[in-house]
Amino acid sequence: MTHTIPLRLALGLALPFAVLAGIATAESHADKAGMAAMKARQAHMSLYAYNLGQLGGMAKEQMPYDAQAAGAAASNLAALARLDQQGYWPEGTAHGEMEGSDALPEIWTSMEDFDAKSEALVQAADTLEAQAGTDLAGLQSAMGDVGKACGACHKLYRKSDD
Amino acid sequence: MGPMLRWALAFAAVLGLAAWFLTAPGRITAAELSQFEPDVEHGERIFLAAGCASCHTAPEGTQRGNGTDGPGGTGPVLAGGQRFVSDFGTFLAPNISSDETHGIGAWSDAALVTAIMEGTSPDGAHYYPVFPYAAYGLAERGDIVDLVAYMRTLPASDVPSQPHEVSFPFTLRRGIGLWKLAFRQTDWAVPGPLSEPAERGRYLAEALGHCAECHTPRNSAGGLRFSEWLAGAPVPDGPGRVPGITPALLDWSQADIAYYLETGLTPDYDSAGGHMVAVIDKLSQLPQEDRDALASYLVELPGR
Numbered sequence: 001m002t003h004t005i006p007l008r009l010a011l012g013l014a015l016p017f018a019v020l021a022g023i024a025t026a027e028s029h030a031d032k033a034g035m036a037a038m039k040a041r042q043a044h045m046s047l048y049a050y051n052l053g054q055l056g057g058m059a060k061e062q063m064p065y066d067a068q069a070a071g072a073a074a075s076n077l078a079a080l081a082r083l084d085q086q087g088y089w090p091e092g093t094a095h096g097e098m099e100g101s102d103a104l105p106e107i108w109t110s111m112e113d114f115d116a117k118s119e120a121l122v123q124a125a126d127t128l129e130a131q132a133g134t135d136l137a138g139l140q141s142a143m144g145d146v147g148k149a150c151g152a153c154h155k156l157y158r159k160s161d162d
Numbered sequence: 163m164g165p166m167l168r169w170a171l172a173f174a175a176v177l178g179l180a181a182w183f184l185t186a187p188g189r190i191t192a193a194e195l196s197q198f199e200p201d202v203e204h205g206e207r208i209f210l211a212a213g214c215a216s217c218h219t220a221p222e223g224t225q226r227g228n229g230t231d232g233p234g235g236t237g238p239v240l241a242g243g244q245r246f247v248s249d250f251g252t253f254l255a256p257n258i259s260s261d262e263t264h265g266i267g268a269w270s271d272a273a274l275v276t277a278i279m280e281g282t283s284p285d286g287a288h289y290y291p292v293f294p295y296a297a298y299g300l301a302e303r304g305d306i307v308d309l310v311a312y313m314r315t316l317p318a319s320d321v322p323s324q325p326h327e328v329s330f331p332f333t334l335r336r337g338i339g340l341w342k343l344a345f346r347q348t349d350w351a352v353p354g355p356l357s358e359p360a361e362r363g364r365y366l367a368e369a370l371g372h373c374a375e376c377h378t379p380r381n382s383a384g385g386l387r388f389s390e391w392l393a394g395a396p397v398p399d400g401p402g403r404v405p406g407i408t409p410a411l412l413d414w415s416q417a418d419i420a421y422y423l424e425t426g427l428t429p430d431y432d433s434a435g436g437h438m439v440a441v442i443d444k445l446s447q448l449p450q451e452d453r454d455a456l457a458s459y460l461v462e463l464p465g466r
Contacts, residue, residue, distance in 0.1 A: 056421070143425055154434065155435060
C-alpha cells in the first residue's frame with residue numbers, strides 16, 4: 001500500500017488535465033462544425049453568384065440572349081433559394097466570432113426577419129424562373145427584384161466590404 | 163487701463179463681432195424663389211436622386227420603417243427616427259413628413275429651401291452637417307423648389323422628432339457656423355473638364371446624391387477631405403469600410419456601374435449591402451439616363 005498515495009496523486013493530477021482536454025476537444029468539434037457551416041453558406045452564395053452571372057451577362061447584353069440557358073440558370077437559382085438552410089447558422093459563427101465570417105450578429109437576434117428576407121428571395125427567384133426563358137425583356141425586368149432581395153438581406157446582416 | 167490693454171480689448175471685440183456675423187445662418191427669401199414654378203413630378207425625381215427617404219423614413223423593423231410606400235402607395239412616410247452615429251454624438255433624423263405639427267407641413271417654401279440649401283432652421287439655428295445641406299446647396303434652386311412641392315404631397319406622420327444625443331461643446335449651434343465657413347463645400351469637387359453626361363452625373367453625385375458623405379474620408383473636425391474625394395472611408399456605425407469608388411480603386415466598366423445602380427448586383431454578382439441598398443432602391447427608380455450619367459462621372463473621376 002506504499003504506492004497508494006502516489007497513485008492518488010497521479011490520478012488527482014491527471015483528472016483536471018483529462019477534463020480540460022475533453023473541453024478542448026469539444027470546442028474544436030464546435031469550431032469545425034461552425035467552420036463547415038460558414039463554408040457551406042459561402043459556397044451557397046457562390047452558386048447564387050454563378051447562376052446570376054449567366055443571367056446578368058444576358059440582361060446587360062454582354063452575352064447573347066439564350067432562352068434555354070437563361071431558363072436553366074433561373075431554375076437553378078430558384079432551386080438554390082428553396083434549399084433548407086437552417087443548419088447554416090450555428091451560434092458562434094458571426095463576424096467577430098469566426099475568422100472569415102461577414103455574417104453580422106444581428107442575424108441571430110432577428111432570425112424571424114432574416115427568414116422573411118430569405119422567403120422574399122424565393123418569391124423573386126420564382127418570378128425570374130417564370131420570365132427568364134420567355135424573352136430578354138422578361139429576364140431584364142425580373143432581375144431587379146432578385147437584386148433587391150439580395151440587397152434587403154445584405155443591408156442589415158452582412159458586414160460592409162473592407 | 164493701459165493703451166495696450168485697450169487695443170487688445172478693441173481688437174477682441176472686432177474679432178468677436180466679425181465672427182458673430184460670419185457665423186450668421188444664411189437664408190433664402192420668398193422673393194428669391196418667386197421666379198420658379200413648382201413642378202411636383204420633377205420634384206419626385208429630385209427627391210429620389212437626393213435620397214431624402216433613405217435617411218428620413220422610420221428605422222427598418224419599426225411599424226412604418228420597412229417600406230418606401232405609405233398606406234395606399236402614396237409615397238414614403240418621412241417619420242424620422244433613424245440614428246446616425248458619429249465622433250460628435252448620435253444624430254436622429256427628424257420627422258420631415260407633411261404633418262403640420264410634427265413635420266414640415268406648416269413651413270413656408272422659403273423656410274424649406276433655406277433648410278435644405280443653407281442648413282438653417284426656421285428659427286435661425288444652424289443644422290448639424292449630418293444633414294447634407296452643403297451638397298444640396300450646390301443644387302439648382304428651381305430643383306429644390308420642385309422637391310419641396312413634391313414633399314408636401316407625401317403622407318403625414320404624427321411621430322414626434324427625437325432630440326440628437328450630442329454633448330457640450332457640440333451643443334453650441336453657433337459653432338456650426340464656423341464649421342460651415344471652414345469645411346462646407348462651395349463648388350464642384352471635380353472641376354473637370356468632363357463630358358456632358360459626366361457633368362450631369364456630377365450634379366447628381368455631388369449636389370443631389372451626396373455620395374461623398376459616406377465615400378469620402380473626413381478630417382478630425384468632420385469635414386470632408388476634398389483631396390481624397392470618393393476614396394473610401396470607415397463605416398461610422400459598424401465594422402467594415404465604405405469602398406473607394408475612383409477609377410483607381412474600382413475597376414468596373416461604365417455599364418457595370420450603371421447596372422449596379424439599377425439592380426445592386428456587382429460585376430461578380432455579389433450584391434450591394436449596408437446603407438447603399440437604400441440608395442439603390444431610389445436610384446433604380448430614376449430614368450436610365452441618370453444612372454448612366456452617374457456612371458460617366460465615376461469613370462471620368464481623376465484617378466487616385
